[in-house]
Structures are given as structure tokens and as C-alpha cells.
Amino acid sequence: MALQESKLGVVNNKLCAQLWGGDDVGWMSVSANGRSGGVITMWDNNKGKLVSSFQGQGYLGVILQWGVNEDVCVIVNVYAPCVLQAKKALWVDLLVARRFHVAEHFCILGDFNSVRSPEERKGVSVGLENSEDTRIFNVFVDNIGLVD
Numbered sequence: 001m002a003l004q005e006s007k008l009g010v011v012n013n014k015l016c017a018q019l020w021g022g023d024d025v026g027w028m029s030v031s032a033n034g035r036s037g038g039v040i041t042m043w044d045n046n047k048g049k050l051v052s053s054f055q056g057q058g059y060l061g062v063i064l065q066w067g068v069n070e071d072v073c074v075i076v077n078v079y080a081p082c083v084l085q086a087k088k089a090l091w092v093d094l095l096v097a098r099r100f101h102v103a104e105h106f107c108i109l110g111d112f113n114s115v116r117s118p119e120e121r122k123g124v125s126v127g128l129e130n131s132e133d134t135r136i137f138n139v140f141v142d143n144i145g146l147v148d
Contacts, residue, residue, distance in 0.1 A: 001019070001020070001040075001041070001042045001043075002039070002040070002041050002042075002075070002077040002109055002110060003019075003039065003040040003041075003042075003077075004038075004039050004077065004078070004079035004110050004111045005032075005036065005037060005038060005039075005079055005111070006029070006032060006037075006038035006039060006040050007032045007035055007036065007037070007038055008029070008031065008032055008038050008040075009031050009032055009038075010031070011027070011029035011031070011040055013027075016040070016042055019040075019042065020042055024044060024045045024046050025042050025043070025044070025045060026042065026043050026044075026045045026048065026049070026050055026064075027040060027041065027042040027043075028040075028041050028050070028053050028060060028062050029041070029060070030055055030060045037058075037079055038079070039059070039060045039077045039078075039079050039110070040077075041060055041062050041075060041077045043062070043064060043075075047066060047067060048064035048065060048066040048067070048073065049064060049065045049070075050062060050063070050064060051063040051064060051065055051072070054097065054101070056090070056093045056097075057081070057086065057089065057090060057093070058078060058079055058080045058081055058086070058087075058090040058093075059076055059077065059078045059079070059090065059093065059094065059097075059110075060076070060077045061074060061075065061076040061077075061097060061101065062074070062075050062077075063101060063103070066105070071103075071104040071105060072102075072103040072104055072105070073103060073104065073105040073106075073107070074101050074103040074105070074106045074107070075107045075109070076094065076097065076106075076107070076108040076109070076110075077109065077110050078090070078094070078108060078109065078110030078111065078112060079110055079111050079113075080110075080111060080112045080113040080114065081113065082113050084132065084133050084136075087112075087113065087114060087133070087136075087137075088136065091136070091137070091140040094108060094140075094144060095140070095143060095144055098144050098145075108144070108146060112137065114133055114134065114137040115133075115134060115137070116134065116137060116138055116141065116148060117134070118134075
């Protein structure tokens, strides 16, 4: 399970067990910055064991040994900033992480605070099809090999 914008400064075993519905939960988190941000990534400890983790501005990655075969699985939980320059830095970090952390299974999920087309945005969509944010986000999605 991946949660974005938890708005929590402190995450603990009790909270994660309550959210998960049991004690067999592994978890990692990045604290919120003031009243914004924060991510929590949780997994079933009976199916996967934490090998390591990595993080940067707007993301948390966990590397797990998963399943009976103990396949290496990388899960990156994203809560992107709203400012374009910060998003660009995040996208570069994720491209580097994807190339650095080689795994049988690689999943990036979360809130990218960007849209691929005007139809994805409710309300304001005029001019989005030509926006720098949309164009660069589409290039990022294609380069990293994400499936939308």
C-alpha cells in the first residue's frame, strides 16, 4: 500500500498496523514538511522483506525480496511537488534511480502532480496540451517506461 500526502510528522508501528489491519506489516515513511507532503509505503511482511530503501525530494523507494522466489522488487512511492523546477529534479532523480536499482520488478506509483493530457484535469484545461509541464512529463513517462 502506498499513501501520499499523509501530512504526518511521525509514523509508527501502531499506526501502520491499524492502517494495514494487522501486525504483519513492514513499512517505511518520509515525514511531512509542515502541513504538506509525507508518504508511507507498507507491505505484507509474510510475503516480502525489506532489503534497503532510498529517498529524495518527493519520493520514497523500498527494495524488497518478494515471494517464494525472493525476487527483487523495487517500489517507489511518489508525491511530487507542484513547482515545475522541483518536478523536473524529481523526474531526473527517478530516471537515475530506475537505472541504478536493477530489479526483476520495478513499480513507480503515486501523485505526480502532472497530467499527460488536458482530459485528465478537471476544471482548468485550456492550454494544457501545449504546457511545458505536460510535454516534459510525457517525455519522462516514455523514457522511464511507465504504463499509465
